[in-house]
Amino acid sequence: MSDYPYEITPTEGERLTEVIKDWSLAHGLTVRPPPAIVPAEADPAGILATAVPVTLFPSPFPRICFDQAIAVQGAYNELYASISQDDTFLAHIVKEIGDSDDFITELWKVHLRVKEEGYVQHKSLGLFRSDYMVHQDITGSPPQIKQVEFNTIAASFGGLSSQTSLLHKYLSLTEYLLLENRTQSGSLQLPRNESAAGLAAGIRHAFIEYGLPSTPYQKCVIFLVQGGERNIFDQRHLEYELQALQEPQIPVFRLPFSETLQHTALAENPGRQLLYRPPQSPSHTFEVAVVYMRCGYGPSDYPDQSAWEARYHLERSAAIKCPTVLTQVAGTKKVQQVLATPETPSNPSVLPRYLSRDSTSIFDLMKTFTNIYPLDETEAGLRARKIASDPELCKGYVLKPQREGGGNNIYRSSIPPFLKSIPESHWPSYILMELITPPPVKNTILRNGKLEHGGVICELGIYGTCVWDQQSRAILHNEQAGYLLRTKGDQSEEGGVAAGFGCMDSCTLV
Numbered sequence: 001m002s003d004y005p006y007e008i009t010p011t012e013g014e015r016l017t018e019v020i021k022d023w024s025l026a027h028g029l030t031v032r033p034p035p036a037i038v039p040a041e042a043d044p045a046g047i048l049a050t051a052v053p054v055t056l057f058p059s060p061f062p063r064i065c066f067d068q069a070i071a072v073q074g075a076y077n078e079l080y081a082s083i084s085q086d087d088t089f090l091a092h093i094v095k096e097i098g099d100s101d102d103f104i105t106e107l108w109k110v111h112l113r114v115k116e117e118g119y120v121q122h123k124s125l126g127l128f129r130s131d132y133m134v135h136q137d138i139t140g141s142p143p144q145i146k147q148v149e150f151n152t153i154a155a156s157f158g159g160l161s162s163q164t165s166l167l168h169k170y171l172s173l174t175e176y177l178l179l180e181n182r183t184q185s186g187s188l189q190l191p192r193n194e195s196a197a198g199l200a201a202g203i204r205h206a207f208i209e210y211g212l213p214s215t216p217y218q219k220c221v222i223f224l225v226q227g228g229e230r231n232i233f234d235q236r237h238l239e240y241e242l243q244a245l246q247e248p249q250i251p252v253f254r255l256p257f258s259e260t261l262q263h264t265a266l267a268e269n270p271g272r273q274l275l276y277r278p279p280q281s282p283s284h285t286f287e288v289a290v291v292y293m294r295c296g297y298g299p300s301d302y303p304d305q306s307a308w309e310a311r312y313h314l315e316r317s318a319a320i321k322c323p324t325v326l327t328q329v330a331g332t333k334k335v336q337q338v339l340a341t342p343e344t345p346s347n348p349s350v351l352p353r354y355l356s357r358d359s360t361s362i363f364d365l366m367k368t369f370t371n372i373y374p375l376d377e378t379e380a381g382l383r384a385r386k387i388a389s390d391p392e393l394c395k396g397y398v399l400k401p402q403r404e405g406g407g408n409n410i411y412r413s414s415i416p417p418f419l420k421s422i423p424e425s426h427w428p429s430y431i432l433m434e435l436i437t438p439p440p441v442k443n444t445i446l447r448n449g450k451l452e453h454g455g456v457i458c459e460l461g462i463y464g465t466c467v468w469d470q471q472s473r474a475i476l477h478n479e480q481a482g483y484l485l486r487t488k489g490d491q492s493e494e495g496g497v498a499a500g501f502g503c504m505d506s507c508t509l510v
Contacts, residue, residue, distance in 0.1 A: 004508075005057035005443050006181035013444070013451050016056050019175055020167065020446055024051035028237060029163040029504070032230040037448055049233065052160055053447040053503035055487055057176075058168040058190060059458050060441060063509040065134050065145045066191065066483075069462045072368060073480040075361035076130050077466040080152060081478075082354035083335065084124060084327040085470050087111070089350070093334050096376065097402060100426035103299045104332065104402055106308055111325040114316045120272045122471040125206040125290060125322035127199050128464040129155035129484065132368065133436040133457070146370040146436045147340075148459060152331030153297045153323050153404060157504070158195040158463055159237025161484040164504040165193035189509040195463050195482025200241035202465025203290055205477040206320045207250055209467055210289035214271050214318070220251040220286035222264075222276060222319075226295040227256045235294055251286060253278055257295045260310035264288070266317055274317035288319040297328070297404040326470075332402040333372075337431040340369035341380070371434040375427040384432045388415050398433050407501075411435075443487060445503045455490035458505060483507070 008016070024030060030049040038048055083089065094108045132145035172188050203221060213219050221242065223235060239252045253276065255263060267273040274288040291314055295301050302308055315325055323331070343349035351362050373384035387393045391413065399410040399418065410418045412435075419427065438457055445452040461484035467477040487505040 003181070004060060006176075006179055008056070008179060008181075008444070012179055013056075016171070016175060017446055017449065017451065019171070020054060020056070021051050021449070023167055023170060024054065024163075025049065027163055027166065028233050029054065029160055029167060030233045032232060034230065050448070051446075052164075053445060054164060054167065055456075055503060055505045056444040056446060056451070057171075058165075058188060058506040058508040059443050059456065059485065059487055060510045061458060061460065061485070061507040062134060062143045063189070065132070065143055066460065066507060066509055068364075068368070069130070069132050069145050069460055070480055070483075072361075072364045073128075073130060073462045073464045074478055075355065075359075075365055076150065077126065077128060077464040077478050078361070078475060079339075079351075079354050079365065080128060080150065080327070080330050081124070081126060081466050081468040081475060082473075083330040084126075084152075084324065085468070085473055086353070087115070087326060089353070090326060090329050090335075093332065093338070094329065096374075097332065097334050097429045098425070100423070101402055101429040103302075104329065104429075106302070107311075107325050107329060110308065110312050110315050111329075113312055114325075117316065119470070120270070120316070121318045121320060123206070123209055123320050123467060123469050123476070124324050124327055125202065125292075125320050126152060126327055126464070126466040126468075127155055127158075127202055127292070127322055127481075128152060128466065129158075129461045130368075130464070131459055131461045133459055134438045135370070135436050136439045143439065145368055145460065147336070147368045148436070149333065149400075150331060150336060151404060151461075153328045154294050155461075155463065156231060156294070157234055157461075157484050157486070158199040158482065159234040160504055161461075161506075162193050162196040162482060163237070164485075165190065165506040168506045168508075191483070191507055191509060193482050193506065195484065196237045196241050198479065198481025199463060199465060200238050202467070202477070202479065202481060203238070203242060203292060203322070204245065204248075204250065205465070205467050206290045206322065208248065209476055210320055213273075213287040213289075215267055215273050215275065215285075215287045217275065217285045217287045218251065219289040220253060220276060221290045221292060222288050223252060223254045224257050224260070224291055224293045224295055224314075225254050226301065227258055229294075253286070257293075257301055257307070257310065261306065261313060264313070266313070272316060272318050274314070274319040288317070290322065291317075291319045292322045320467075331404070333400045333431045334374075334402060337372040337374055339365075340372045370436055373432045375430050375432060377428075381428070385427065388419060388432050391416060396435055398435055400431050400433060402429060440490075443505070445487070445489070447503060452489065456487045457490050459486045459488075459502075460484070460507070461486065 463481035
């Protein structure tokens with residue numbers, strides 16, 4: 001694989017561009033076009049779609065690292081399900097983040113309001129994604145994966161990821177064989193990827209665990225979404241997988257978060273069942289078994305108090321939430337930092353609080369941790385503040401807020417001036433992570449019809465689905481659910497595909 005991915009001629013690049021564009025449009029490997037490509041006034045009805053940015057070839061990825069990530073996902077599912085059951089620990093996390101993070105504070109207030117009146121739904125659904133990069137140290141030791149972050153809300157691209165794997169499989173059987181520097185059929189080791197089906201199966205398990213409806217109405221699933229969603233086809237793939245099941249039949253509806261209070265109501269009984277009336281057919285009523293949130297992960301989704309009332313309205317209902325407020329708070333960077341803190345005699349690890357100390361899972365999880373520090377006034381926090389404020393030392397680090405989605409992080413030399421621009425009392429709401437330096441990889445990215453050649457950085461995400469009972473603490477379902485590979489140019493610091501930084505990719509194992 002030393003000469004892989006193969007150099008292509010301009011003619012071959014044109015051919016691959018044409019084939020990939022057509023295949024992507026025919027198979028839903030698409031997004032709504034960004035305004036920079038198609039202005040809103042040119043598509044007022046929102047009828048257009050464009051191919052997702054994607055690599056021409058699957059990127060080489062160490063098999064040992066891929067297998068490591070797959071093997072540990074079940075333990076990560078169990079860990080975060082257990083953390084979500086521990087509101088004492090999460091209350092401490094919220095206190096550590098402090099009042100400087102209004103978003104986390106408001107989320108926690110929702111939980112406290114529902115806790116005071118009593119939860120009526122004790123089952124929870126997690127559609128998780130654990131993101132990693134390959135770490136290769138200078139000693140020549142075998143490469144390992146190191147965790148970038150763990151996503152507990154709106155873990156996206158499962159629908160498009162399985163399609164990307166199918167695209168590269170198709171190309172390997174057709175177009176790659178015709179290249180001047182061609183690969184032999186079957187020489188690429190392309191792992192099977194059923195992320196769309198796997199995530200849909202997780203929702204299906206929650207739908208079944210909900211049990212029979214307690215009202216005269218049929219059960220349904222709600223996809224709670226943002227208005228004007230560009231990444232709609234990624235979500236649609238999961239929806240269609242659910243609806244393709246013959247048994248049980250699962251009605252699925254998309255509901256903009258901003259219209260939650262308009263189209264849903266709670267049954268007037270102690271069970272607080274969530275009832276939904278589709279605006280296209282208001283004479284029909286459904287009992288909502290599962291609310292799958294593809295929004296609500298950032299402050300922009302809560303522009304006013306009515307949005308917070310909508311979140312409270314959902315949280316206190318009998319619907320199984322993906323995620324609950326507790327699970328969303330469990331996904332904060334502060335939790336990741338606390339989990340990754342090395343154990344000392346004076347500061348024992350929190351992992352045995354959730355997993356058996358004798359379990360190999362703890363050791364396997366710890367191998368994926370990288371160095372993460374608080375920015376508080378503890379001894380570790382003061383050391384981190386010194387690093388973050390130093391113009392040279394900061395170049396090996398990234399500063400992260402308690403946010404999901406692309407475009408939130410502060411990198412390297414931008415860290416000291418950023419910290420100076422905010423009150424020091426806000427610093428504890430950030431964590432400082434040592435940058436992971438992956439081995440060099442090259443590829444070609446097709447973005448908006450143009451080819452970009454050069455070095456790339458790959459980030460592997462492993463999906464997991466989990467259903468658990470907060471009251472009995474039983475894990476009712478726990479599965480690994482496929483993978484995502486996102487790739488960006490090695491000069492880019494952010495990797496979000498929807499945010500315009502990265503592209504879709506898949507693995508060829510080496």
